[in-house]
Amino acid sequence: MKKINIAIDGPAAAGKSTIAKLVAQKFNMIYVDTGAMYRAITLYYIEQETEDFDRLVKEIDLKIVLDNGQRVILNGEDVSERIRQNDVTQKVSYVASKEPVRTFLVNEQQKLANEKNVVMDGRDVGTTVLPDAELKIYMIASVEERALRRLKDNELRGIESDLESLKLDIERRDQYDMNREISPLVKAEDAISIDTTGLTIEEVTNKISELAKSKMN
Ligand SMILES: Nc1ncnc2c1ncn2[C@@H]1O[C@H](COP(=O)(O)OP(=O)(O)OP(=O)(O)O)[C@@H](O)[C@H]1O
Numbered sequence: 001m002k003k004i005n006i007a008i009d010g011p012a013a014a015g016k017s018t019i020a021k022l023v024a025q026k027f028n029m030i031y032v033d034t035g036a037m038y039r040a041i042t043l044y045y046i047e048q049e050t051e052d053f054d055r056l057v058k059e060i061d062l063k064i065v066l067d068n069g070q071r072v073i074l075n076g077e078d079v080s081e082r083i084r085q086n087d088v089t090q091k092v093s094y095v096a097s098k099e100p101v102r103t104f105l106v107n108e109q110q111k112l113a114n115e116k117n118v119v120m121d122g123r124d125v126g127t128t129v130l131p132d133a134e135l136k137i138y139m140i141a142s143v144e145e146r147a148l149r150r151l152k153d154n155e156l157r158g159i160e161s162d163l164e165s166l167k168l169d170i171e172r173r174d175q176y177d178m179n180r181e182i183s184p185l186v187k188a189e190d191a192i193s194i195d196t197t198g199l200t201i202e203e204v205t206n207k208i209s210e211l212a213k214s215k216m217n
C-alpha cells in the first residue's frame with residue numbers, strides 16, 4: 001500500500017479529531033492535532049502577558065509526542081489537559097491569527113508530515129500545511145449538532161456548560177477563523193465535503209476510510 005497524507009479541516013467541534021484519530025488507528029498512521037499546537041502557544045501567551053509574538057515563538061520549546069495519541073510538552077511540562085481549559089479556548093483564535101505564530105507552526109507541522117503517513121486535522125491543513133495531501137476532507141455539521149455533541153462531551157467529563165453558550169462560543173470561533181487575514185478557514189478546492197450532521201462516528205469513519213483506501217492503492 002502506498003503511503004499517503006490525509007488532511008481533515010473544518011469548523012469547531014465538527015468531529016475532526018475524533019474521526020482523524022480513528023482513521024489513523026485503522027491504517028496505522030500518525031495522528032497530528034494542529035489545534036493543540038495553537039493552544040499550547042496560547043497558553044504561553046497567557047502566562048507571559050505580552051503582545052510580542054516574535055519573542056513568544058523564539059522562546060517557546062514545543063514538543064509533540066506522537067506515540068499512542070498526542071501529548072503536548074511546553075517548555076518541559078506536559079500541558080495536554082491544561083490547553084483544553086476555557087481561558088485558552090477563549091484566546092486561541094486571536095493568537096492563531098498572528099503571522100509569527102502561523103509561520104512557526106506551519107513549519108513544525110510540515111516537518112511532522114515530511115515522511116507521509118499522517119492524518120492531520122485543523123483549519124488550514126489542506127490549503128496551507130499540506131497542499132499536496134493525497135486526501136483532503138472538509139468536515140462540517142450544523143451548529144446545533146456541534147453544540148449538542150460538546151454538551152454531551154462536557155457532561156461525560158464532569159464539566160458544567162449550557163447549550164446556548166456553547167453555540168455562541170462555536171459561532172464566535174468559526175467567524176474569527178474564517179475571517180482572519182492569514183490562512184483563513186476555507187475549504188480547499190480539491191477537498192471533499194462531508195456533512196456529519198445526523199451521521200454516527202462509525203459512519204463517518206467508514207466513509208473516510210473508503211476514500212483513503214482508494215488513494216492508497
Ligand atoms: N459523527 C459524529 N456523531 C456524533 N458525535 C460525534 C461525531 N463526530 C464527533 N462527535 C463527538 O463530537 C464531539 C466533538 O468532536 P471533536 O472534538 O472530534 O471535534 P473537532 O472538530 O476536533 O473540534 P475542535 O476543532 O473544536 O477541536 C466529541 O464529543 C465527539 O465524540
Ligand SMILES: Nc1ccn([C@@H]2O[C@H](COP(=O)(O)O)[C@@H](O)[C@H]2O)c(=O)n1
Binds near residue numbers: 036093125173
Ligand atoms: N490548523 C489550525 C488549527 C487550529 N487553529 C486555531 O486553533 C483553534 C483551536 O483549534 P481546536 O481544533 O483545538 O479547536 C482554532 O479555533 C483556530 O483558531 C488554526 O488556526 N489552524
